[in-house]
Amino acid sequence: MISELYPVNNEIRRAQLLDGLWRFRFDPRSEGEEAGWAQKGLPDPISMPVPASFADVFTEAWQRDYCGDFWYETDVYVQEIQQDQQLFIRFGSITHRCRVFINGQPAGEHEGGFLPVVVDAGAFLRQGRNRLTVLANNELNETSIPCGAVRTKADGRKQAQGYFDFFNYAGIHRSVWLMQIPAGAIRDYNTACSLEAGKAEISYEVEAEGDGEILVQLSDREGTPVASGKGRQGILHVENPQLWQVRNAYLYTLTILLQKNGRTIDHYDSPLGIRTVKVEGNHILINGQPVYLKGFGKHEDSEILGRGFSFAVAKRDYECMKWIGANCFRTSHYPYAEEWYQMADQEGFLIIDEVPGVGMMRSFANFAAAGAGKSNGFFGDCPDVDLLQKNHMNAVEEVIRRDKNHPSVIAWSIFNEAETTTQAAHDYFAPLFEAARKLDPQHRPVTGVLEKTSSPERCRCWPMMDFICLNRYYGWYISGGDLQEAKRQFKEEMDQWAEKAPQVPFVFTEFGTDTLDSLHKLPSVMWSQEYQQEYMEMNFSVFDEYPFIQGELAWNFADFQTGQGIMRVNGNKKGLFSRNRQPKEAAWAMKRRWEKQ
Ligand code: BDP
Numbered sequence: 001m002i003s004e005l006y007p008v009n010n011e012i013r014r015a016q017l018l019d020g021l022w023r024f025r026f027d028p029r030s031e032g033e034e035a036g037w038a039q040k041g042l043p044d045p046i047s048m049p050v051p052a053s054f055a056d057v058f059t060e061a062w063q064r065d066y067c068g069d070f071w072y073e074t075d076v077y078v079q080e081i082q083q084d085q086q087l088f089i090r091f092g093s094i095t096h097r098c099r100v101f102i103n104g105q106p107a108g109e110h111e112g113g114f115l116p117v118v119v120d121a122g123a124f125l126r127q128g129r130n131r132l133t134v135l136a137n138n139e140l141n142e143t144s145i146p147c148g149a150v151r152t153k154a155d156g157r158k159q160a161q162g163y164f165d166f167f168n169y170a171g172i173h174r175s176v177w178l179m180q181i182p183a184g185a186i187r188d189y190n191t192a193c194s195l196e197a198g199k200a201e202i203s204y205e206v207e208a209e210g211d212g213e214i215l216v217q218l219s220d221r222e223g224t225p226v227a228s229g230k231g232r233q234g235i236l237h238v239e240n241p242q243l244w245q246v247r248n249a250y251l252y253t254l255t256i257l258l259q260k261n262g263r264t265i266d267h268y269d270s271p272l273g274i275r276t277v278k279v280e281g282n283h284i285l286i287n288g289q290p291v292y293l294k295g296f297g298k299h300e301d302s303e304i305l306g307r308g309f310s311f312a313v314a315k316r317d318y319e320c321m322k323w324i325g326a327n328c329f330r331t332s333h334y335p336y337a338e339e340w341y342q343m344a345d346q347e348g349f350l351i352i353d354e355v356p357g358v359g360m361m362r363s364f365a366n367f368a369a370a371g372a373g374k375s376n377g378f379f380g381d382c383p384d385v386d387l388l389q390k391n392h393m394n395a396v397e398e399v400i401r402r403d404k405n406h407p408s409v410i411a412w413s414i415f416n417e418a419e420t421t422t423q424a425a426h427d428y429f430a431p432l433f434e435a436a437r438k439l440d441p442q443h444r445p446v447t448g449v450l451e452k453t454s455s456p457e458r459c460r461c462w463p464m465m466d467f468i469c470l471n472r473y474y475g476w477y478i479s480g481g482d483l484q485e486a487k488r489q490f491k492e493e494m495d496q497w498a499e500k501a502p503q504v505p506f507v508f509t510e511f512g513t514d515t516l517d518s519l520h521k522l523p524s525v526m527w528s529q530e531y532q533q534e535y536m537e538m539n540f541s542v543f544d545e546y547p548f549i550q551g552e553l554a555w556n557f558a559d560f561q562t563g564q565g566i567m568r569v570n571g572n573k574k575g576l577f578s579r580n581r582q583p584k585e586a587a588w589a590m591k592r593r594w595e596k597q
Pocket of ligand 1: 164166
């Protein structure tokens with residue numbers, strides 16, 4: 001049985017970080033498995049930091065752009081294995097797919113590069129030194145999420161071509177842990193809150209192995225118990241609860257104990273925020289109060305680390321988001337490292353949690369086509385739509401299982417800028433929306449993110465959404481350089497939406513302009529700092545005219561790396577912050593607006 005709960009250390013559970021310098025090598029001819037690299041050890045490995053993407057530590061283009069199989073290897077020391085213990089190796093993610101070997105034996109595999117890979121390692125690990133090997137692969141196709149293709153060059157080199165606008169970073173991007181947990185373990189838990197005047201009810205459900213008794217306790221910040229329960233499910237009653245509020249988080253601690261004959265077999269502590277999320281009419285309600293979402297679509301992206309998680313980078317991002325007056329971000333276009341959500345729980349940030357359903361429109365430069373409203377179809381002629389949907393469904397299930405207890409998560413986004421105008425698209429997405437609604441114990445809103453061709457007239461998927469997310473680039477991909485005409489066209493579309501779906505909230509999940517922090521021009525031109533600011537102000541004036549618009553998440557928080565091409569100057573420059581997290585001028589305009597709202 002696999003325990004996917006985030007690793008913790010306490011008197012019963014042990015979690016040992018395996019991060020550091022691992023051994024690494026590329027395998028362009030996919031020969032390593034047959035040659036027994038997992039059994040004999042990697043031949044001539046180089047060292048590679050974990051967690052990090054491999055791409056940007058290199059100085060040669062072929063290494064940075066490498067596409068195919070690659071291997072990681074390290075030694076794991078196990079001090080003592082007790083009879084009544086289970087051992088797991090837990091990777092925060094391995095991009096995009098992997099097979100894991102322990103002491104040369106196949107121990108697990110995973111498809112999808114943005115969610116944990118948990119390997120039941122008990123049968124393979126022995127006391128002392130063990131070899132842990134990962135065979136990973138970063139190729140893209142039309143059944144992987146995200147979607148893309150691979151082109152093989154004349155010299156045999158493979159090139160990944162994502163149908164998306166971010167660099168195809170790969171590697172072991174998040175921390176790796178060796179977990180020792182008891183034989184009969186707490187495997188998972190759910191919580192959901194409801195509020196009444198002066199009271200909160202928290203229903204809980206605990207999944208545990210074996211037949212022990214479950215005790216649950218809720219303690220406040222000072223460690224004082226405020227409610228307790230017995231049994232695998234129940235309700236905790238809290239008088240005068242301190243609510244988890246937007247940008248004003250209060251976290252209780254939920255303690256779960258598994259006991260047998262008076263002895264504690266397992267113990268798991270986690271933070272718990274008391275809050276509710278609901279969509280009512282045109283409003284998104286947190287604790288019954290309407291909230292206007294302000295913030296960004298982000299990426300996990302920084303210099304050298306690529307998509308590798310760093311507490312320091314994440315901390316800087318949160319500080320910048322606080323400085324500018326934001327309260328929300330979307331994990332565009334994939335679930336982020338779990339530490340992002342833990343920090344959001346503490347800071348009171350709201351997260352729209354997105355699965356990697358991106359690139360579902362067949363186009364070389366999907367973002368440009370989508371931005372300009374040119375769809376190339378997808379689901380109708382996808383080579384194996386059932387396998388794609390299965391992979392997508394797995395990601396929906398895994399992300400909800402992983403993130404369901406975070407108070408910061410207020411909605412699930414099933415896709416970004418997919419083709420949504422055909423019956424095939426509708427039939428593809430309907431079961432995914434249904435599953436998300438069924439699986440989430442808190443019944444949070446479920447949404448998807450619509451690009452320009454998903455117009456009020458043509459989109460077949462918006463009725464599935466609890467609130468509608470729009471990515472719109474009037475003044476950039478459409479009528480770029482003419483904000484007056486852009487505004488007219490923008491309002492024309494919004495008037496249509498107002499007629500079509502005025503009963504639900506709308507959130508702008510992308511709007512922005514590429515902007516060089518070195519370029520100033522009066523009067524403004526596209527790419528200048530002045531233009532970004534004027535563009536933002538035009539967008540704000542439109543948002544303010546339509547009361548059903550309940551949020552503005554600008555594209556993007558910071559400049560980020562993409563593939564090379566004539567549309568990108570060493571990456572996407574739509575950041576309000578530069579890639580090294582310094583504000584562009586428009587950031588000051590956003591700060592003035594968001595601090596007032
Ligand atoms: C949208 C995509 C996003 C791109 C953005 C852009 O959702 O990933 O980076 O446009 O063009 O189409 O900047």
